Amino acid sequence: MTSHKVWFITGAGRGMGVDIAKAALAVGHKVVATGRTIENVAKELGEDENLFIVKLDVTKQTDAEAAVKAAVEKFGRIDVLVNNAANFMAGFFEELTQEQIGQQLQTSLYGPMIVTRAVLPIMRKQLSGHIIAISSTAGLTSLEFCSAYSASKFGLEGFMQALQTEVAPFGINTTIVNPGFFRTELLTDQSTKYAANPIPDYTEKREQLVKFWKGANGQQSGDPSKLAKALVTIAAEEKPPLRFLAGADAVATAEQVAATLQQQINAYRALSISLAHDEA
Numbered sequence: 567m568t569s570h571k572v573w574f575i576t577g578a579g580r581g582m583g584v585d586i587a588k589a590a591l592a593v594g595h596k597v598v599a600t601g602r603t604i605e606n607v608a609k610e611l612g613e614d615e616n617l618f619i620v621k622l623d624v625t626k627q628t629d630a631e632a633a634v635k636a637a638v639e640k641f642g643r644i645d646v647l648v649n650n651a652a653n654f655m656a657g658f659f660e661e662l663t664q665e666q667i668g669q670q671l672q673t674s675l676y677g678p679m680i681v682t683r684a685v686l687p688i689m690r691k692q693l694s695g696h697i698i699a700i701s702s703t704a705g706l707t708s709l710e711f712c713s714a715y716s717a718s719k720f721g722l723e724g725f726m727q728a729l730q731t732e733v734a735p736f737g738i739n740t741t742i743v744n745p746g747f748f749r750t751e752l753l754t755d756q757s758t759k760y761a762a763n764p765i766p767d768y769t770e771k772r773e774q775l776v777k778f779w780k781g782a783n784g785q786q787s788g789d790p791s792k793l794a795k796a797l798v799t800i801a802a803e804e805k806p807p808l809r810f811l812a813g814a815d816a817v818a819t820a821e822q823v824a825a826t827l828q829q830q831i832n833a834y835r836a837l838s839i840s841l842a843h844d845e846a
Contacts, residue, residue, distance in 0.1 A: 569802070572641045574598040574634070576624050576681055577651030579606035582700065582745075582790045586648055587611055589794035598637040598644070601651075624651045624677030630684040643692055646801050647685045649678035650700045656776075657761025658768050659713040666762060667714045674718035679725060686733065695738040696801055699726050703746050703819040711775045730808060739806050743797065744820065746813030747788055788813045 573590045577583040579601030587599045591614055600622035601607040607619045618640045622633040637644055655662060655670040678699055689695030704712050705719030723742055730740040760776060793812050800806045811817050831838075 570594045571645035572596045573646045574644045575648045583650045584610045585790040585794035589798045596641050625672045630681045634684040644688050646696045648698045654758040655714045661761035661763045670714040675721040689738050690736045693737040697740045700743050706823050742809045744811050744816050746815035
C-alpha cells in the first residue's frame with residue numbers, strides 16, 4: 567500500500583471535520599468529505615483533485631451505503647474512516663425531552679454505528695483500515711448539563727472498544743479520540759441545542775450554565791488544526807493507538823478519572839472481593 571491513503575470523513579462541512587479534511591489533503595491523501603449539505607462542504611474545502619464531496623446524513627443508512635459506494639467507485643478503497651459528525655443537546659436531564667435525547671443518540675452514537683457498518687465490508691475485503699471515532703472528555707467522565715451528550719459518548723466508547731477486538735483479525739485498527747475544549751463549532755447555535763422542557767426548580771442554575779456554555783464558544787484553548795495534523799500523524803503509524811487524549815485539559819481529565827477510579831477501588835476493596843460463594 568502507498569503511504570497516501572483514502573480518508574472518509576463525516577461532518578466535513580464545518581468545525582473539526584473541515585480541519586481534518588484539510589490536514590489530510592495537505593499531505594497528499596485522497597479525501598471523501600461528507601456532510602448533510604454538500605454546498606457547505608464545497609464552500610469550506612474548495613476544489614482539489616484529491617477531494618471528493620458526497621452527501622451524507624449519518625443518521626440514514628441509505629445515505630451511508632450510497633456514500634460509501636460512491637467513495638469506492640471514485641477512489642477504489644477506504645483506508646481511514648473518521649466518525650466526526652456531532653451535536654450537543656445541553657441541559658439538565660429532567661429538562662431534556664426524550665425526543666432531544668433521541669436526537670443526541672441518533673447523531674453521536676447511532677450515526678457512527680451506521681457509517682461504520684457501511685464501511686466495514688470494504689475494510690474487511692482489503693484486510694486493512696483504520697476507524698477513528700471522535701469522542702470527548704465527556705466520554706471519560708460526565709458533568710451536569712451533559713447527561714445526554716455523555717450518554718452518547720460513553721456509548722460510542724463502549725461500541726468502539728468492543729469493535730476493536732472484533733475487527734483486529736482483519737487488519738483493521740481503531741482509535742478513540744478524546745478532545746478537551748477545542749475551538750470548533752460545537753458550541754455554536756447550529757450544533758448546540760438547549761433543553762426544551764423548563765422546570766422552575768432548575769431556573770437559576772440553568773441560566774448560569776447556559777451563560778457559561780454560550781460564553782465558552784470561541785474561547786476554547788485547543789487549536790483544531792493542530793488536532794487534525796495530530797490525527798494525520800497517528801493514522802500514518804503502523805500500529806496507531808487505541809486511544810488518543812487530545813489537549814492538556816484532556817490529559818488532566820483522564821489522570822483525574824484514573825485517580826478517582828483507583829480511590830473507589832481501594833475504598834471498598836475488602837467488601838468488593840468478599841462476594842464469592844463460600845467453598846464447602
